Amino acid sequence: VKRVYAFGKDAEGNNVTEGNTSMKAILGGKGANLAEMANIGLPVPPGFTITCQTCMEYASAGNAWPEGALDTIQAYREDLERRMGKRIGDADDPLLVSVRSGAPMSMPGMMDTVLNLGLNDQSINGLIKQTDNPRFAWDSYRRFIQMFSNVVMGLDGDLFENAITAMKNVRGAASDTDLTSEDLQELVAEFKQIFSENVSAEAHPSLVVDGIVQFPQDPMVQLRLAIEAVFGSWNNPRATLYRKQNKIADDLGTAVNVQSMVFGNKGDTSATGVAFTRNPANGEKEFYGDYLVNAQGEDVVAGIRNTSPIAELKHVEGLEEAGRELEEVFVTLENHFRDMCDIEFTIEQGKLWMLQTRVGKRTAAAALHIAIEMEKEGLISKEEAVMRVDPEQLDQLLHPQFDKNADYDVIAKGLNASPGAAVGEAVFSAADAVACAEAGRKCVLVRWETNPDDLAGMIAAEGILTSHGGKTSHAAVIARGMGAPCVCGVEALKIDAERKQAVVAGTGIVIREGDMISIDGTTGTVVLGAVELVLPEMTGDLDTILEWADEFRTLGVRANADNPEDAQLSRNFGAEGIGLCRTEHMFLGDRKRIIQTFILNEDEVVRERAVGELLEAQTGDFLGMFRAMDGLPVIVRLLDPPLHEFLESPRALDVEIARLEATGGDKEEIARKRLLMEQIDGMSEANPMLGLRGCRLGIVYPILPTMQVRAIATACAQLKKEGLDPKPEIMIPLVSVTAELEKLRRVAEDVIAQVASEEGVELDIPVGTMIELPRAAVTADEIATQADFFSFGTNDLTQTTFGFSRDDVEAEFVPQYLAERLLPFNPFATIDPGVAKLVKMGVELGHKGNPDLVCGVCGEHGGDPDSVRTFHQIGLDYVSCSPYRVPLARLAAGQAAL
């Protein structure tokens, strides 16, 4: 097996790169694209990449090197030394390298990188000699010890930061740059001391010299330990969490890139920066990014110093040339990758070096805009444009925004780093954000700047607010990736994380933990108090992409809605009908009393009166629904849940009786409540979800379906008379044997015929069934003889196929199953292959029984892109999902057809 691949040029200037961009699974994203950039002639500092497979082999052998791997690495290291004409650790002219992680999928900032490797007490002299800049050299050495100790040895970075602060205090220095070369040299000695005191001799016996742990002087030892640490970082907790969050497999491993160092910190003609070839927030075609003069590595993203916008670069003295070249590189990259790219670069004494590129992360709005613009520019096809937008991401666009009519005071402004608005309690640490979310409250995470350790808190928070860092800072990048609103770089915000409060400079306003705040990541606005949020209109770009998706898709998209507002909303989003109108929600509120009267009274007269009231109310409901969906099908499901859901809980009644008794309450009332409790108790079922519900209710209480069908038919007749075109369909839930459907179908047809003759209009109302029990799926040929349509209720079908009670298992063991990978994903979110098999069988058998059968899905899965693909392949006619998922389902269905 080939374990190491070279990239960049040799000593004669020939390209000796062995990899390319298609080899991400082997070289990781960073390594593959460093190779690609070298191949297309961009300036890349030479180096080599150790494969991801080597990482996995090393990890699965319990952190032991595969045979021969270290020899190969040594050969490539020697080759790199020849190519560079320098040797690592050389006392005269040393080669320094970075050791960089890089997984197949981009995991920004999740794993580790070590810079300036190869410095020791000898090579420092060579660096001083070559650069004639002792201050730079000592600063590089102290950075290296600090990074090595932190990343490779796991020491707390504060140990070193505190030493720097102490030194500054002693010297009366305001900032790091005020420290002299001698100061830095002294710091290096101190850092080595800190290393010796804090690294465990037991854990690292090979570092013990003369009885004490020493900072390793041998560059080969430094290199091996750094590579091992990068391998190890694949399994650090934050990387593991990130993978879980982003559905990235655990067995990919990370590659390691060993690359010759270039220096952005060699004075005023040196710089380092990050950039995007287009605006990743809104997709505009512009150069977007930040740089810092005389800085190294992560200084830009760490938000330590305030950065300058990339567009200014070519106007800065000494950087003009590199700035112009960079703009050419943007164009080269876009034409080559045919997509928006992000890049990391360093300018060393006026010379531009490319350190990284990849297809850039972007917001949903930017994804839409870029896809459409690139299609117009002829860079990509319409099909590609549709494929470029992640359906899940569309959710962001349908995110709430500040209500324009709301009254609020802006207390501060920052950068609009990730769009959407968020309202919640201010919290000042990731842990507090997690605690707040777990307690069921919404929060906004307020930080000086975030770092990868804050990830759990960022996920838990509604939005993120930082006082530092630019639009490419950690907070901004991660928030955009998650679709969370983010305002960053709010300089007026003086945060005291310890005391859990922040002051808005110049205003005297204090934000304390628990205070409600609102942020708008679209505009960069910060507000004290909770602002009213509203949903945005569909943007032009979204419309365009969805129309393109509609051109390709063959799967219909309907919505699940049970009131006219939701129906209208889904229609605006492009729903082609209602796939599921639940009627149980129509029995809540004021009407709960009526249905309770029906359930609890044996007296036929009282019952009939209650049903009469319900009939009137339901007719009104359906009038509203059918009117909103005029001309489009509306599938109404007859009452489905167990009746006790409409009754009071016996436990609450018990408590109330006890209270009445203790306070000497009215005897008669107590007796009445007792009776009620006994009645309710008598109706209780051990497994209500498998009990008296669905079509079984209609068989036991035929008066219920009779009433509901009458309401549907009456509303339909009335609208027809008004000249509208209502298209209701009646759906019978939870059928397991054909006879159930046959019986209830007859009830429905009789009532429809009655209403038609009473009203004097022709009514053609199809009757179908839900397929949500395995027995129904496997006998679908027979059931279909009684059905005009099937709708697969994949929520219940998943419950009944697995024997999982959804309400219980999702909290109890499914999380553990997912963590241990006993299940690859939650089957209630994405359709399970076993359940999909039943759906497929149901569709095929169903068409045998009734060739005209229309088949759809109305479970939660109808709005899940992966499931939509499966349903497309099965050949369903449509999916039905919640109104907000309709745009997403349209896009996913379009993609499934491509």
Ligand code: ADP
């Ligand atoms: P990440 O994956 O977290 O972005 P990188 O491996 O890209 O980590 O390293 C972070 C930063 O370190 C880079 O953006 C770059 O500024 C700096 N860096 C890495 N390698 C080199 C190098 N060979 N020369 C100069 N700077 C480097």
Ligand code: MG
């Ligand atoms: Mg990077």
Ligand code: MG
């Ligand atoms: Mg169901």
